Amino acid sequence: MAQTGVEDPKAQQILAEKIRRQFRLDRPIPVQYGMWLADVARGDFGNSYQDGRPVVGKIIERLPATVSLAALSILLGLSIAIPLGVMQAARQNSWFDRGSGTFFYVLYAVPSYVAAVVLIYWVGVKWDLLPFRGMTSDGFGQMSFLGKAEDLALHFTLITFCYTYGSIAVDSRFMRGNLLEVMRQDFIRTARAKGLPEGRVIFKHALRNSLIPILTRFALLLPALISGSVILEVIFNWPGLGRLFFEGIMTRDYPLMMAGIMVSSSLVLVGILLADLAYAWADPRISYA
Amino acid sequence: MPRGEPADLDARNPEMLVASEGESKGYWRSVWRHFRKHRSGMVGLVLFTILSIIALGGHLLAGGLPIACRYKGTVSFPAVVATFHKIPGAKYVKDMPKPFRFPQFNAKREVPKDPEGWAVWPLVPWDPNEVDPENRLKGGSDTHLLGTDEVGRDILSRMIHATAIAMLVGFISMGIATAIGLVLGATAGYLGGWNDIGISRLIEVFICVPVFYVILIVLLLWEPGIYKVMIVMGLFGWTGIARYTRGEFLKLKNLEYTMAARALGATTPRVIFRHLLPNSLAPVLVVVAFGVAGAIFVESGLSWLGFGVMPPTPTWGNILRAGFDNLRVAPHLIFPPSIAIFVAVLTFNLIGDALRDVTDPRLTGSA
Numbered sequence: 001m002a003q004t005g006v007e008d009p010k011a012q013q014i015l016a017e018k019i020r021r022q023f024r025l026d027r028p029i030p031v032q033y034g035m036w037l038a039d040v041a042r043g044d045f046g047n048s049y050q051d052g053r054p055v056v057g058k059i060i061e062r063l064p065a066t067v068s069l070a071a072l073s074i075l076l077g078l079s080i081a082i083p084l085g086v087m088q089a090a091r092q093n094s095w096f097d098r099g100s101g102t103f104f105y106v107l108y109a110v111p112s113y114v115a116a117v118v119l120i121y122w123v124g125v126k127w128d129l130l131p132f133r134g135m136t137s138d139g140f141g142q143m144s145f146l147g148k149a150e151d152l153a154l155h156f157t158l159i160t161f162c163y164t165y166g167s168i169a170v171d172s173r174f175m176r177g178n179l180l181e182v183m184r185q186d187f188i189r190t191a192r193a194k195g196l197p198e199g200r201v202i203f204k205h206a207l208r209n210s211l212i213p214i215l216t217r218f219a220l221l222l223p224a225l226i227s228g229s230v231i232l233e234v235i236f237n238w239p240g241l242g243r244l245f246f247e248g249i250m251t252r253d254y255p256l257m258m259a260g261i262m263v264s265s266s267l268v269l270v271g272i273l274l275a276d277l278a279y280a281w282a283d284p285r286i287s288y289a
Numbered sequence: 290m291p292r293g294e295p296a297d298l299d300a301r302n303p304e305m306l307v308a309s310e311g312e313s314k315g316y317w318r319s320v321w322r323h324f325r326k327h328r329s330g331m332v333g334l335v336l337f338t339i340l341s342i343i344a345l346g347g348h349l350l351a352g353g354l355p356i357a358c359r360y361k362g363t364v365s366f367p368a369v370v371a372t373f374h375k376i377p378g379a380k381y382v383k384d385m386p387k388p389f390r391f392p393q394f395n396a397k398r399e400v401p402k403d404p405e406g407w408a409v410w411p412l413v414p415w416d417p418n419e420v421d422p423e424n425r426l427k428g429g430s431d432t433h434l435l436g437t438d439e440v441g442r443d444i445l446s447r448m449i450h451a452t453a454i455a456m457l458v459g460f461i462s463m464g465i466a467t468a469i470g471l472v473l474g475a476t477a478g479y480l481g482g483w484n485d486i487g488i489s490r491l492i493e494v495f496i497c498v499p500v501f502y503v504i505l506i507v508l509l510l511w512e513p514g515i516y517k518v519m520i521v522m523g524l525f526g527w528t529g530i531a532r533y534t535r536g537e538f539l540k541l542k543n544l545e546y547t548m549a550a551r552a553l554g555a556t557t558p559r560v561i562f563r564h565l566l567p568n569s570l571a572p573v574l575v576v577v578a579f580g581v582a583g584a585i586f587v588e589s590g591l592s593w594l595g596f597g598v599m600p601p602t603p604t605w606g607n608i609l610r611a612g613f614d615n616l617r618v619a620p621h622l623i624f625p626p627s628i629a630i631f632v633a634v635l636t637f638n639l640i641g642d643a644l645r646d647v648t649d650p651r652l653t654g655s656a
Binding site for chain 2: 120126231249265269
């Protein structure tokens with residue numbers, strides 16, 4: 001109680017009692033948990049111990065940084081991975097297929113934080129090409145609109161790359177496998193037999209059918225990206241959710257920690273549900289009825 | 290090897306006994322035969338051997354103690370004993386020879402003083418925690434091949450000793466996960482019914498747990514330590530193994546040899562452990578191999594954040610962090626751990642992929 005500045009032992013006791021009541025420590029743990037759940041159901045995750053502000057507000061404040069990064073990473077990843085997988089499958093076992101396949105396989109074994117540290121050293125420190133701390137430079141508020149856009153784009157470059165290269169490696173392999181599987185089916189042989197050019201067979205007939213499993217990947221990827229990669233956000237000092245929860249853990253900010261676990265596990269559930277629904281929506285042969 | 294029951298069945302017919310024994314051995318032999326032809330898998334296996342040698346070498350490769358030496362008339366092998374001491378409890382079997390067991394005894398200074406003494410030193414004559422105060426954050430040189438960190442410790446020596454930590458974390462955490470996953474997966478798959486429903490729901494609950502946060506929180510609430518990292522990773526990393534085991538058991542439990550074993554009156558545990566488990570292990574090993582890669586990845590990340598393995602124990606993650614904190618002064622620190630983490634993850638990915646290829650009957654046309 002030394003830090004409270006209250007000298008009188010009786011007042012100290014009263015204060016301790018007050019704090020205990022405030023944090024519901026006078027109730028049994030199951031009751032505490034039940035009250036926490038009831039609060040969560042009302043959309044209240046409690047107040048942060050650090051500054052007394054509502055946890056929900058802090059999460060909403062950090063959402064844009066993480067969501068924009070996740071959206072950018074997913075879009076970029078898929079728009080590279082799908083064409084790459086198609087090209088690999090179209091020229092199966094060619095020099096290009098093997099070369100790019102091996103390259104991305106090896107790249108996939110590079111942990112994102114290792115890539116981040118090495119890139120920060122080369123691109124950020126040694127060549128001084130790109131910024132690597134945070135999302136904006138100092139004096140962002142005073143910049144013109146174009147200046148702001150440029151500043152954001154520069155800050156996004158390195159972290160987006162580190163976020164994305166792994167999923168490009170996985171998705172292109174996945175895409176290649178799917179397409180090759182579809183290409184073995186009867187309706188592709190029919191399409192070829194009726195004399196369609198190979199490009200049309202691939203893009204019109206095979207590609208659409210092979211895109212369905214990618215939807216699942218998309219829905220499963222979403223939660224992982226939204227709840228943020230803790231290490232990457234810490235390395236890049238990114239003002240996102242991952243770093244918010246990490247700081248919450250470091251400062252033993254229990255309401256924030258509980259919210260972090262709750263948010264990321266619910267997102268996994270939502271992701272799995274979305275994957276199942278997307279599957280049924282895209283492929284009429286599947287139904288959960 | 291599941292050879293008990295079917296062999297008993299044909300005990301009166303020696304010819305069939307040989308046949309049934311040969312068949313069950315053949316499964317693992319055929320896995321190995323296909324694996325040997327798998328080029329990237331063999332690359333992974335070679336890398337794995339190199340990593341294991343480095344990890345097991347320990348003080349023989351890098352350390353402040355001589356491998357063999359003659360000091361004051363006695364010949365001793367301090368580095369060999371130090372390497373042996375890495376096994377828990379080994380101290381009570383064979384203690385360190387006399388002067389070398391005292392921390393104040395500096396072998397490097399004392400042994401050359403003895404006129405009749407001689408010593409064979411390890412390749413890297415630096416202990417991972419030995420401080421060389423004149424060389425701090427220096428790049429590679431003849432004395433320190435890969436340079437030194439912020440307190441003047443030899444990076445090559447720390448890298449070598451960190452290899453053992455990384456491999457240990459990978460294997461022990463996946464060992465725990467495999468034990469849990471196999472038992473739960475086997476129970477769910479073989480018994481079915483309510484067991485299956487209960488365990489499947491449990492798996493789904495555990496899939497939703499954000500493991501990384503949980504590890505961070507556990508390490509914060511308890512005192513951090515290397516074994517806690519392994520235990521937590523094991524306790525939360527078994528879902529994949531359980532799912533694969535369950536799938537394998539669902540497939541295997543309706544095969545003839547299972548029915549034969551049950552018809553002969555084998556108890557449920559016997560059927561599960563003697564007959565089904567050995568035959569479902571290979572596909573599960575695929576998940577385990579990727580799991581080891583993942584565990585090494587997570588542990589290095591945790592050490593990078595300053596969690597988990599406590600200083601001064603060397604890990605790839607905390608060497609990388611030391612480099613990141615001194616990026617402008619000592620960038621030489623980031624490359625050795627980066628390459629090591631990459632190679633370790635690549636190794637287990639290669640082995641995992643190769644195992645998947647050779648245990649997939651569609652691809653090998655047998656098994």
